Amino acid sequence: MSTRNHSKLLITWVVVALFSVVLLIAGADISVAQVKAHSQASHAVKPADIVRDPADIPPPLPNRAPTVVHVTLTARELVGTLDASANTTYRYWTFNGKVPGPMIRVRQGDTVEVTLHNDPSSRMAHSIDFHAALGPGGGAALSQTIPGQSKTFTFQATTPGLFVYHCGTPMIAEHMANGMYGLILVEPANGLLRVDHEYYVMQGEIYTSGAKGTKGLQTFSAAKLMEERPEYSIFNGAVDALTTEHPMPAKVGETIRVFFGNAGPNQTASSHVVGQIFARVYQLGSLTSPPLEDAQTVGVPPGAAAILELKAKIPGKFALMDHAISRMAKGNMAIFDVTGPENASLMHAGPTIPQDGSQSNKPGSAELLPVTTKATPRAMLPGACQCLAATILFRPAIWRCRG
Numbered sequence: 498m499s500t501r502n503h504s505k506l507l508i509t510w511v512v513v514a515l516f517s518v519v520l521l522i523a524g525a526d527i528s529v530a531q532v533k534a535h536s537q538a539s540h541a542v543k544p545a546d547i548v549r550d551p552a553d554i555p556p557p558l559p560n561r562a563p564t565v566v567h568v569t570l571t572a573r574e575l576v577g578t579l580d581a582s583a584n585t586t587y588r589y590w591t592f593n594g595k596v597p598g599p600m601i602r603v604r605q606g607d608t609v610e611v612t613l614h615n616d617p618s619s620r621m622a623h624s625i626d627f628h629a630a631l632g633p634g635g636g637a638a639l640s641q642t643i644p645g646q647s648k649t650f651t652f653q654a655t656t657p658g659l660f661v662y663h664c665g666t667p668m669i670a671e672h673m674a675n676g677m678y679g680l681i682l683v684e685p686a687n688g689l690l691r692v693d694h695e696y697y698v699m700q701g702e703i704y705t706s707g708a709k710g711t712k713g714l715q716t717f718s719a720a721k722l723m724e725e726r727p728e729y730s731i732f733n734g735a736v737d738a739l740t741t742e743h744p745m746p747a748k749v750g751e752t753i754r755v756f757f758g759n760a761g762p763n764q765t766a767s768s769h770v771v772g773q774i775f776a777r778v779y780q781l782g783s784l785t786s787p788p789l790e791d792a793q794t795v796g797v798p799p800g801a802a803a804i805l806e807l808k809a810k811i812p813g814k815f816a817l818m819d820h821a822i823s824r825m826a827k828g829n830m831a832i833f834d835v836t837g838p839e840n841a842s843l844m845h846a847g848p849t850i851p852q853d854g855s856q857s858n859k860p861g862s863a864e865l866l867p868v869t870t871k872a873t874p875r876a877m878l879p880g881a882c883q884c885l886a887a888t889i890l891f892r893p894a895i896w897r898c899r900g
């Protein structure tokens with residue numbers, strides 16, 4: 498082999514070696530990039546489920562003498578799912594990571610010792626104002642707590658009733674709209690009558706810059722809050738919280754009690770159950786006034802509560818909603834899912850069934866029954882609401898559910 502050929506071979510080997518090194522480095526870079534991407538994906542914050550299960554209620558208290566009840570709440574700010582069907586998330590401010598905060602149950606005469614922690618990850622100061630407490634700010638003045646710190650205060654539960662509690666840190670309306678509210682039940686000395694089901698439902702408004710249905714993390718709109726123009730009107734923190742995520746079951750013949758609160762912060766609720774009549778209503782949460790009986794729709798102002806009782810008499814899906822019914826398109830619907838035997842004497846398709854079982858030929862009777870869906874503004878209803886509304890409001894109609 499000549500020296501010239503030997504040099505060519507050497508140069509070729511050097512080029513191949515250099516090329517291999519470049520490939521190795523590039524491969525290593527790709528691997529590092531892949532590992533980083535994977536690492537970032539695995540560390541991406543999954544939106545929290547901030548919905549409070551309506552069955553998450555302390556049980557009725559036993560007969561006992563007044564005592565000291567210790568209540569611990571943690572103010573926690575976190576990104577949660579606002580509307581799963583639209584992939585919408587929101588940065589909620591919560592008590593204990595759920596909306597509403599925990600339901601608190603005490604007995605008249607109890608001493609309530611409240612400790613509020615503010616999670617170190619919080620950006621805001623928070624506090625708590627109990628409508629059941631007598632004293633300046635309902636405790637808000639004693640409980641202003643900066644991130645990472647805790648405050649304790651104590652009050653006497655002098656008065657039976659169902660009361661709202663909420664954050665009392667300016668701007669209070671923003672703290673409430675973002676989810677910082679809950680209910681405290683002060684049972685009368687002898688407790689409440691037993692029922693088959695107790696549920697915990699709170700209505701609230703969410704003010705986002707983006708229109709309802711916008712994907713992704715939504716920002717809070719102070720302008721819409723001031724204009725009292727929410728994008729969302731929801732139960733227990735999120736769209737479909739109490740329709741598809743936590744429908745409230747009952748059986749025919751059972752009694753249902755709803756501890757209902759309206760957090761607002763702005764709109765009065767006109768609470769109604771479609772196809773039902775409230776057997777008893779403790780208006781404004783008062784347990785020292787006699788209950789209203791046989792009521793169709795109950796006004797619950799912001800910062801107030803009501804105890805709503807009804808009896809499941811016929812199977813089906815019964816919608817609890819605000820009868821300011823445009824709010825249904827903003828997510829305002831909850832469902833009682835009643836199972837059991839039909840009761841044709843209360844409602845049935847077709848004309849009257851005579852006692853002897855023959856068909857009635859009463860003219861015009863059938864005209865009362867069919868309900869057309871043609872005039873219904875379907876496009877305005879959110880996904881799950883569409884099929885639920887069709888089922889509940891217009892049972893003869895068959896609509897195809899989206900998704």
Ligand SMILES: [Cu+2]
Nearest residue numbers: 623624664672
């Ligand atoms: Cu707050």
